[in-house]
Amino acid sequence: MLDITRSTLAQQIARSIAEAIVHGQLQPGERLNEIELGHRFGTSRAPIREATYILEREGVVVRHPRRGVFVRDYTIKELKDLYDATYRLEELALTRVAAEATDPQLGRLHAIADQMGHAAKKRDIPTYIGLVEAMFQEVFRIAGNEVLQDFYAQMRSRLKPFRFMSLSHPDSLSHSVAEYQAILAALEARDLPGALAELRRKETRAVTHLLEAARERGASAA
Amino acid sequence: MLDITRSTLAQQIARSIAEAIVHGQLQPGERLNEIELGHRFGTSRAPIREATYILEREGVVVRHPRRGVFVRDYTIKELKDLYDATYRLEELALTRVAAEATDPQLGRLHAIADQMGHAAKKRDIPTYIGLVEAMFQEVFRIAGNEVLQDFYAQMRSRLKPFRFMSLSHPDSLSHSVAEYQAILAALEARDLPGALAELRRKETRAVTHLLEAARERGASAA
DNA sequence: CGACATTCGATTGTCGACAAAATTTTTGTC
DNA sequence: GACAAAAATTTTGTCGACAATCGAATGTCG
Structure with missing residues (x-):
């Protein structure tokens, strides 16, 4: 039962950020600034925020409450x-x-x-x-x-x-x-x-x- | 390195909803209405929305974009x-x-x-x-x-x-x-x-x- | 000079409102 | 009475603004 719903903005942004991480444009440990990303994608912070949750679920990003979300860095x-x-x-x-x-x-x-x-x-x-x-x-x-x-x-x-x-x-x-x-x-x-x-x-x-x-x-x- | 930060509203709500699910007050397959939950918890929809993302990451809930999030039901x-x-x-x-x-x-x-x-x-x-x-x-x-x-x-x-x-x-x-x-x-x-x-x-x-x-x-x- | 308190700027958390979909209800037709 | 199309309602997605909080820079005292 695949969902053929057109993807939401947050999902597209999540994919985009994920790609940036894979390609090294966002380095491990780096912080994802919601405001800045909002400007970069021309959206408000809401979809960015949701994108970070999607990325967190995928494990490529960690969230420190009230501090920000960071590209996951591994020891x-x-x-x-x-x-x-x-x-x-x-x-x-x-x-x-x-x-x-x-x-x-x-x-x-x-x-x-x-x-x-x-x-x-x-x-x-x-x-x-x-x-x-x-x-x-x-x-x-x-x-x-x-x-x-x-x-x-x-x-x-x-x-x-x-x-x-x-x-x-x-x-x-x-x-x-x-x-x-x-x-x-x-x-x-x-x-x-x-x-x-x-x-x-x-x-x-x-x-x-x-x-x-x-x-x-x-x-x-x- | 545990995060001893006071938990955010969204997290508390997530725990609360999770408990409701475990106790059967929210049945598998049931839809989580953001507005209604917002009223129940006396908050706006924002923290509810984030709570659903947390629950989704934990796998107790599934999200169908533009349709809603549902208590996970297993075949x-x-x-x-x-x-x-x-x-x-x-x-x-x-x-x-x-x-x-x-x-x-x-x-x-x-x-x-x-x-x-x-x-x-x-x-x-x-x-x-x-x-x-x-x-x-x-x-x-x-x-x-x-x-x-x-x-x-x-x-x-x-x-x-x-x-x-x-x-x-x-x-x-x-x-x-x-x-x-x-x-x-x-x-x-x-x-x-x-x-x-x-x-x-x-x-x-x-x-x-x-x-x-x-x-x-x-x-x-x- | 260094440790600690304070202020300030930046950033996340939450809010209420509007826009875009999806769902339900109603209406019209056979 | 049943089905299809259209309108109305509900609900999610996105927005911009404000409040709470954090971190850095600054200032103060030992």
């Missing part, structure tokens, strides 16, 4: 927790996929993986990122638990501002593709332990990668 | 998903507790379990519920991942409106205590498989229990 510990939680959820989903996925469903995953390969060859990072999202969305759809799917989506949106770091290294694209293909191959062989092992490998690589980037960039001290 | 499928997700998170937490908990930490859990026993004997349900919350909070604190802890807290708050059902049966209190003690005993023996097995037993009982109650009460059709 090293929090980043680790976020990654950890993300991968635990992926494990849960993969476990179900390995157990219950039908062949056509696996076929869909395979198709996405192929497209990822093409995008990676062309170094088309935006499409690549989109395909990764699509892949996981499909995985969680197969897993069949909407609550988990929602949580997972929320985590990915929280990690988005850090995503560009992960893919900054020149070879990481092809590495990344290989990892996904390895996991998928294990799934198609109905080899759950294998799939989980590949996932863990991917996780450790991703985490070390991200943490060193974050340290350089100086995410607030742990 | 049978969604209830199952919610329970499933809850127990998957508990498994993750227990796994870590079994692996990493220090003896004093286990001692704290044991102390809480003892208090639960006393409360159950006295049939003091409010304290009992509070202790269950405390128990899980402690478990997740030991597990050490704040992100997972937050998600878990959110799920419990979503399930709150259904909690009174679970404990309506006369013997369920003592059953419940026994279940927690069994899990804890396994943990203290560092027997992870045993603890997980007990947890699953608890889960199946809880789910069948809740689902039959929900069916009677007629949660919206699956």
Whole structure:
């Protein structure tokens, strides 16, 4: 039952701000000034205010009552927790996929993986990122638990501002593709332990990668 | 770093509405009329509006743009998903507790379990519920991942409106205590498989229990 | 010179009113 | 009497203004 209602001003502004955060125009820790944003978007403060609530629900922003809302900034510990939680959820989903996925469903995953390969060859990072999202969305759809799917989506949106770091290294694209293909191959062989092992490998690589980037960039001290 | 700022009007109203939902004064599916609530609380619509955003973030309410916000109503499928997700998170937490908990930490859990026993004997349900919350909070604190802890807290708050059902049966209190003690005993023996097995037993009982109650009460059709 | 109280500017919280939708009621027609 | 179109009503979305509060800058005293 999707809501095809034209989106409200607040929602559009929320998307706009979220994009600004992802693209780094709004830095982690920075405060969102309602008046200033109102001027920037040519609206009163009301829709801005509601947009901040939307963003807060998505976890990309924190609100300190009577003080303001701030672009969420993560300590090293929090980043680790976020990654950890993300991968635990992926494990849960993969476990179900390995157990219950039908062949056509696996076929869909395979198709996405192929497209990822093409995008990676062309170094088309935006499409690549989109395909990764699509892949996981499909995985969680197969897993069949909407609550988990929602949580997972929320985590990915929280990690988005850090995503560009992960893919900054020149070879990481092809590495990344290989990892996904390895996991998928294990799934198609109905080899759950294998799939989980590949996932863990991917996780450790991703985490070390991200943490060193974050340290350089100086995410607030742990 | 807890925020000891005096709570804002919107927050108080949010708590108040949440309570009304838990106590059934606001039924699942019912619409929250901003004007009416404004009169009831003697405020303008602004804080009411913000309260609904807070409640939406907590997942107890859904918003349909330009149509209103409604007390969240769950289909049978969604209830199952919610329970499933809850127990998957508990498994993750227990796994870590079994692996990493220090003896004093286990001692704290044991102390809480003892208090639960006393409360159950006295049939003091409010304290009992509070202790269950405390128990899980402690478990997740030991597990050490704040992100997972937050998600878990959110799920419990979503399930709150259904909690009174679970404990309506006369013997369920003592059953419940026994279940927690069994899990804890396994943990203290560092027997992870045993603890997980007990947890699953608890889960199946809880789910069948809740689902039959929900069916009677007629949660919206699956 | 430093710690603490005070003032002032800036910003969030709340209000009442208007605009834009959505829902309900009424009206007109077959 | 039932259905469709139109009017009326209700309700959400947005606005601009005022009040309460916070943080920084300033001033005062030890």
